[in-house]
Amino acid sequence: MHRRSFLLGGVSVLVLPSCVSKPKMELHHAEVQTAGPMGIGMNVYLRVNNDNSFDVQVRNVRVQTTLQGRWTLPPVAYSPNQWLPADGTTVVQAPVIIPWPLVGPLLAETAMSPSISYRVRGEADVTAIRSIGIRSDNYPVDETGSIPRIAVAQAARGTLPF
Template identity: 45%
Template sequence: MPRSRNHRLLRGLFALAFVALTAPACVSKPTMQLDHAEITGIRIAFPPSLGILMTVVVNVHNPNSYDVAVRAVRGTVVLAGRYPLPVDFQAGGEGVWLPSDRTTQVRVPISVPVDLGYLLLRESFASPVIPYRFSGRADVTATRTFRLEADDYSVDDHGVVSRQQIAAALGVPL
């Protein structure tokens, strides 16, 4: 009987050691840095709404030795220092997978109301660019195998978008 108990104990310790050696100890936080923003046209959505499609491109570096996925990005874009817009990007499927020890661009779409686009063009007539600040958080899944989830990987960075891009999306000559 003692042999059976020792055998089970040994099997249990082996299983525990296997999990400890193969599972990541913890997810190292990916670093997120704003790269740029693009204005790519008009967005028509349902219920009926019309907006300028602005895509914020974020460089995300995964320092881990395993892949991680960005499931969602939430936050705020503040245009011209005073016009906040919500950010609520939900990646499709399993998310945007980031290879280990690499930097990957994650594209976060934002809809800018057309009225705000016209207002920004009028207010920034003396400048070729419109500043913005992107503050947000990402939800991340670590490893395809274990599906460890962690939230609140943050980014807070500034950038500019050109007046020319907004004017082109609206079909307005500068």
């Protein structure tokens, strides 16, 4: 009996990583943090809903963001090392820098719109179940959304000639 339980447990550990459902993400809000020499530094806060029946940790994230389907931002790599509780919602912070050469054309193109669309593509390294520590590296990330245009415009005010 113990051998059968052990084998069943071993098989479930091997199958489990493929059963991790992708957490659902939606924009919570975005905040302009800095306007420095590199550009406009923002933190985008995402509400992440983990529908899995087990905790999932986001260890490392490597993504690239495209704004308005046209302008690609520099790649971002960061390590949030944040656990997403099972059947729960967590707010996760993601850093974004919009380089100064893109700010003017981006604001001009979106002048008649209240928002700026984005697409984030890349990969994340995740761990499922704290006690066992099952890891899945290079988990695909491909999300779309929008941020308020006014936040970018306010950060650029006084820095760019309009």
